[in-house]
Amino acid sequence: AECPLFSENWDGELRRNEPLAPLTTLRVGGPAAVAARPSTLAQLASLLALLDWLGCPRRVLGRGSNLLVADEGYAGVAIILGQRLGRITRVPVAPEPAGREAADRVLVRVEAGCSLAALLAWALKRGLGGLEFLAGIPGSIGGAVMMNAGAWGESLGERVHALEVVSGGRVRVINRSALEFSYRLVQGLAADEVVGAAILALVAREPATIQALVRQRHEQRRAAQPRGVASAGSFFKNPPGDYAGRLIEQAGLKGVRVGGAQVSRKHANFLINSQGARAADLLALMKLVQEQVLARFGVRLEPEVHLLGFERE
Ligand SMILES: Cc1cc2nc3c(=O)[nH]c(=O)nc-3n(C[C@H](O)[C@H](O)[C@H](O)COP(=O)(O)OP(=O)(O)OC[C@H]3O[C@@H](n4cnc5c(N)ncnc54)[C@H](O)[C@@H]3O)c2cc1C
Structure with missing residues (x-):
């Protein structure tokens, strides 16, 4: 059944018949019946509540870099999380008790639509390291959390301090201890929960050191992977003990x-x-x-x- 028009009940940007191929790195597939682009967590929450109420199927798209869309397209609502839901802020931390050295760990809150490239650039400017391994991965933070994106022996799960997840009109915080990250998988979210933001634990690091690491990762990628062609990165998971x-x-x-x-x-x-x-x-x-x-x-x-x-x- 087709999802009814709901533009009068939601204040975010809605479009009908939105081509999805340009929103994915594989550049194939048909349109979504409806595309919704929330720009705040509150808007995402009200959208999810409304879609629950209407009984509309929906699926989130970040940067579409790990997604194969069917030629017939998607009959439901594509919730597209991009840079407009991509704010990055430092999380204020309580000052250390007198006499204690301030920890060099810095908490950063990143909204799900933020691209990994934009986050890396932000962190580099502020001398915050720990994400260099993500250099060259074309995803969003939300997609990278859901996929536990990783490379060179590190993965995003190791940096996650907490998640803000959205469902049924509500935002819930899931602490690190209730999450389990494994190879291209995160457990601890309910099936209908969408990642709205991630709180990441970064470390103070010299910008020059970060830059050198990022450069090295880009070079390693250039040597090993095809460039300038449409793909979704590695298509299959590595089987245990092999590639x-x-x-x-x-x-x-x-x-x-x-x-x-x-x-x-x-x-x-x-x-x-x-x-x-x-x-x-x-x-x-x-x-x-x-x-x-x-x-x-x-x-x-x-x-x-x-x-x-x-x-x-
Ligand atoms: C050239 C290239 C190189 C790559 N290299 C790597 C690599 O080294 N390591 C690696 O791990 N991956 C790699 N990838 C794959 C991909 O970039 C990552 O998996 C990335 O994290 C996906 O993020 P995305 O925003 O594009 O997700 P999408 O493709 O948009 O979505 C992926 C899945 O997550 C769901 N999803 C997305 N956002 C949310 C959200 N906020 N809440 C709930 N569900 C959500 C989607 O519904 C979908 O099922 C590569 C891809 C390309 C094209």
Whole structure:
């Protein structure tokens, strides 16, 4: 059933029939029936309450860098969290008791739509380190929390002090101790809860040191990953004790295509949109890779990329 118009009941920006391909890094897929762009946590909360009441299906999009959208699009409401819900503030901390050295840990509150790049730039300017490993990951903070985004042996979960999550018109704070982060997964949120903001614990660090680390991470990425092509980063999760990219390469699949979708020649775990691919091409390529790797090595590769709009299949 189509979601009824609700623009009279919500004060945020609403659009019908919003193309989603330009909002994802894979650049495929059809439109969302409705797109909603809240700019405050209160607006996000009232939107979620309204959608509950209307019974409308909904899904959050951050930077769309880990998302494959179906060619038919999404029949529900796409809640798009971007820079307008991307404020960054320092969390004031109680002064240390006299005689105690001030801790070099600094708490920072970041709204979910903030891009990782914008957060890194903000932190660099203020001499706050601990997030350098995120350099080159094109996500939002909300998406990076949900995916427990990581690289080079570090992941965002290690920096999370608390989350502000939103559902049914309310905002709730979840403390670190009630959250469990593992490989590309966070547990401790209810299924209907949306990450509205994250409180991160950063450390004081020389800007020059941060800059050097960030540069190094960018260079490592440049050497290992395809550039200037549409992808969602690593498409499959690494199976325990192995690498999806190694298995795909060993199965002889580098460069293999389905329609406009292709297994990258540079990094076999990147499925790229090389020539005007459709979502169906990427899905077919995903299945082909899974079948071949299963046949060759007996390993079932699970996608790391999330799917949107394929429910009708
Ligand atoms: C070139 C490239 C390199 C990459 N390298 C890495 C890497 O090194 N490490 C890594 O971990 N990932 C990597 N990725 C994948 C991706 O960037 C990360 O997973 C990123 O954190 C996703 O954030 P996003 O905002 O784009 O999420 P989206 O793709 O928008 O969403 C991902 C999922 O999270 C949900 N979601 C998003 N925001 C919220 C929210 N606020 N509340 C609740 N649910 C939400 C969505 O519904 C969806 O299911 C890479 C991607 C690309 C394109």
